[in-house]
Amino acid sequence: MEPKQYELIVIGSGPSGEKAAVKAAYFGHKVALVEQAPMFGGAEVVTGTLPSKTLKETALFLSGKQEKGLFSIERDLSRKASIEDFMYRKNLIMNSEATSIGVNLQRHGIDVYQGTASFEDLHTINVSAPANCSLIADFILIATGSYPYHPSNIPFDGVRVHDSDTILQIKHFPKSLCVVGAGVIGCEYATIFSTAGCKVLLVNDKSSILTFVDKEVTQELLTDMKENGIETFFNEKVSSIDVPTNDKEPLRIHLESKKVIEADMFLLAAGRSGNVHSLNLDKVGIPVGPREQIFVNDEFRTKVPHIFAVGDAIGFPALASTSMEQGRIAVAYMFHTRDLEHHPLFFPYGIYTIPEISMVGLTVEEIEKKDVPFVTGKARYADMPRGKIMGAKRGFLKLVVTREDLAIRGVHIIGNIATELIHYGSHLVEDKKDLYFLISQVFNYPTFHDLYKYAAYDALSTIAGRKLKL
């Protein structure tokens, strides 16, 4: 059979693939999408983003953590919500999102092929069963996502020894959990399981956590982790794990330092690798990095100009939000859609730890390297009227401001709904608004957005050499 012709073939239906395919179709181009799994959505829907956020809400409900500050009482220990509630809601959301992706693809007239894609030549993609066919296109977009990295010394079994995919299929909450890796995924699960009442032991091969985040923010998270009984082991690596035959006995996790950690369950959250093995990239001369990530330029082009790659397959930051944007940008470069004038220079990062972390623009560490005079301004949740109402004990918002023009260059938040609050900061950083603009703004009262104004006064106080609060 003659291969069907398209202007664009998208491989993968996760956040970046879906958005890219739909945008190209919307602009009138003929698009095919290849998805290996029987369900649309990739890591966003099936294994990662949404399920883990559902688990987070479950844990918060179990603990009553957000309300403890308000009423200084502990929630009833009978625990009305359980892992079954979580599984029920997780499946509900997975099905609903996967369906809505399918409807979106169909509505835009995109041809969908189920099967594994591999390069036949520079413009031809073979799709395995069940689709079993070949497709030809002017442009190809690789949006195949990632899979958890499996080092040979870890005896993954999906029951007691987990990676970041299987951890979401557990049948009960463990009494104790050893998490290895203190990046975004490791820190999210460490705080979520700790909040759900598990004893958590966090192991990292570096001396700290979340290395791309502002240091004062990671320090605040570490303090909170410690207060909640999370035990940390820094500059440590796992050498081996003993899995006892008796389920009641703990796992014994041996570190290279000869320390031994005992825990009920184990999670390796030390990075993910690009899903590229079945693509046959050799055939088209696209090299991959040590973690199987594909290298791309600013336009998300690989070494082969008509083949693009986006999302987890290209590595950091590997967030659903940024992946969607990458997909849209790649399509803009393919088809000259002339909508890049609005392309934002700054993306927010959202980390769904408990408490949440979010940031946009420069960190203190980054601005220090630029050798530009700057000041910071900070406001604590506990000092805000709304923070007092909610009984907030921890968390702050920090502004990074250049001294010369008082422009806001970075916003860093740790605390309640940080991932929502940051968007106002995106606007400040993107539009280079200054401190005087910020203090003249009217916010509803009381809200957490007050943090912005109080942080601005704090920065102005530092510049003036005296405390003020207008």
Next chain:
Amino acid sequence: MEPKQYELIVIGSGPSGEKAAVKAAYFGHKVALVEQAPMFGGAEVVTGTLPSKTLKETALFLSGKQEKGLFSIERDLSRKASIEDFMYRKNLIMNSEATSIGVNLQRHGIDVYQGTASFEDLHTINVSAPANCSLIADFILIATGSYPYHPSNIPFDGVRVHDSDTILQIKHFPKSLCVVGAGVIGCEYATIFSTAGCKVLLVNDKSSILTFVDKEVTQELLTDMKENGIETFFNEKVSSIDVPTNDKEPLRIHLESKKVIEADMFLLAAGRSGNVHSLNLDKVGIPVGPREQIFVNDEFRTKVPHIFAVGDAIGFPALASTSMEQGRIAVAYMFHTRDLEHHPLFFPYGIYTIPEISMVGLTVEEIEKKDVPFVTGKARYADMPRGKIMGAKRGFLKLVVTREDLAIRGVHIIGNIATELIHYGSHLVEDKKDLYFLISQVFNYPTFHDLYKYAAYDALSTIAGRKLKL
């Protein structure tokens, strides 16, 4: 004793008075502040804003309403939080805020006088005991706030028959509550008490509620009210109330239509009047309106150019947030502080009902009057990934957009954290951002800010005549 001389006398230490006094002092001017009550803060701290928001959080905790959607379970009926928890936290917040206002005034070198202020002549203010003195100033700012309107046919007793001040001192939650008035205060208390488990009967003399709010939003709130068992009586007025001698028997509230409502407790939330009676305004020739509000121009000047008035004393919107801004603007006109270039054209309104309502810019009703072609775009909480995780059933965000330039002119939100989410919309409206700008923005995923993007696609779909979601 010779009257002490100032550049500015501020009468009242509520949100508008505090911010005005501190701003003037910060810019180097000599400021006196007169406060009648032994506690700083006015309606914000003592009687209204913060205490009612604390009650709201208590009610939400009692009901578990925000979590019901998530787990489809009812909270334990043993009710771990109670009116005592509320009173405890309310007092904590009152003291903390009042203290922090005192510290702020002191830090800026403002002289504080306790007593009741009245005009002696155009520039002289008498302060009664305990201060017992006269003060003279170039400028005078009236920030005396408001008090609940007491019609003669309502037998207020502060026990069963309340106004919006005494309702915050109740000793127990009533089984049923009749609320008269469906403005901001009436709707807030109706939904808060209903959420706390009280049967609520809402009486209004108009045919709807919250008349300045977008009609589709008020309709959504009404639907929610009905689902939660709030009974509404529109185009009805109270003629009289029978208060039985036996506390166990219900109040009998007679309406002018001859209907009779029985309820455990009664709240009149039908407006507040300006606190002007003791000011001696006749002496300086400043007239007041029917509800004792003071008329001011755009610069917040009264008929007498060096006497300004702000906050509740001038009437609508009488919100803490807008009052603070009014105070700051008045000071800018007095002392030419040259910081009005940043003066925002659009203020958000926040209504702390359950669910919350917030808006900025034009309503549909307002843009219709302007005779400019427009479209709207709407996104529902229940369709957002984050809404699904939280089990949101109700609520939406609506954009009002001018067709010619696709600029966003108004944002209307009803639902979870609406009073926070609106600030991103303030920026869109203030900076006249268009739909293409909005769809190119990157939001953390999943967040409620996604509502903005989905509403933008909905508006673009309407314009294109077909559904799309890029």
